Amino acid sequence: MSTKQDWEWLAAGSEYQTAVAIQQLLEEGKVIEANQGLYELIESMGKSKRLAMKSQLIRLMVHIIKWKSQPERRGSSWANTIFLARQEIEDIYEEVPSLNRDFIESVWEQCFQKAVKQAEFEMRKAKCHLLSLSWSEVFEEEYILEDNEENLEQN
Numbered sequence: 543m544s545t546k547q548d549w550e551w552l553a554a555g556s557e558y559q560t561a562v563a564i565q566q567l568l569e570e571g572k573v574i575e576a577n578q579g580l581y582e583l584i585e586s587m588g589k590s591k592r593l594a595m596k597s598q599l600i601r602l603m604v605h606i607i608k609w610k611s612q613p614e615r616r617g618s619s620w621a622n623t624i625f626l627a628r629q630e631i632e633d634i635y636e637e638v639p640s641l642n643r644d645f646i647e648s649v650w651e652q653c654f655q656k657a658v659k660q661a662e663f664e665m666r667k668a669k670c671h672l673l674s675l676s677w678s679e680v681f682e683e684e685y686i687l688e689d690n691e692e693n694l695e696q697n
Contacts, residue, residue, distance in 0.1 A: 549579050553586035560586070591638045595631065596649055602627035602680060603657035607670055609685055611661070616687060624685045643677075 553560045560583045567576035605623045609616055635641055658670045 549582035550586070552579075553582045557583060557587060588638070591634060591641060592645070595634045595638075595641045595645065596653055598627050598630045598634065599646060599649070599653045599680075600657045600660065602631065603654055603675055604661045604664065606675060606680060606685070607657055607661040607672055608665060610672060610679075611668065611670055612665060618687060621685050621687055628681065647677075 549560070552563065560579060564576045564579040564583065567573075567579065602624060605620050605627070609620055609624070631646075654675060658672070662668060662670050
């Protein structure tokens with residue numbers, strides 16, 4: 543391993559194999575090469591977590607859009623998905639504190655636009671009339687089924 547592209551390729555393919563290669567280089571006393579690999583490993587791991595955060599944010603937004611756009615179709619699976627996506631976002635934040643509110647706000651509009659497209663597709667191309675979602679709607683508002691909604695879902 544000597545080139546940046548080699549390390550990028552290895553780190554993108556397997557973080558474990560990259561760590562093993564770095565360890566081997568350190569054992570051989572090749573600190574400069576090991577540092578190059580470590581840098582690429584850290585970059586790769588950061589990219590992975592950023593993508594995971596964005597993916598969960600889109601998933602969360604999709605289900606909130608559907609919840610608000612199709613109240614007659616609300617079900618426990620939508621409420622559960624909203625809950626679980628929030629949990630995943632919280633877990634990612636705990637693991638990588640730099641993926642905080644500032645990061646989320648920096649990708650908010652991009653994620654919202656992707657969520658609208660996905661929600662419209664899942665709603666059978668029904669047009670989403672929401673122009674945006676607020677932080678409160680996404681992270682604070684409760685999405686629970688009322689008793690009559692649960693009864694409708696079961697019938």
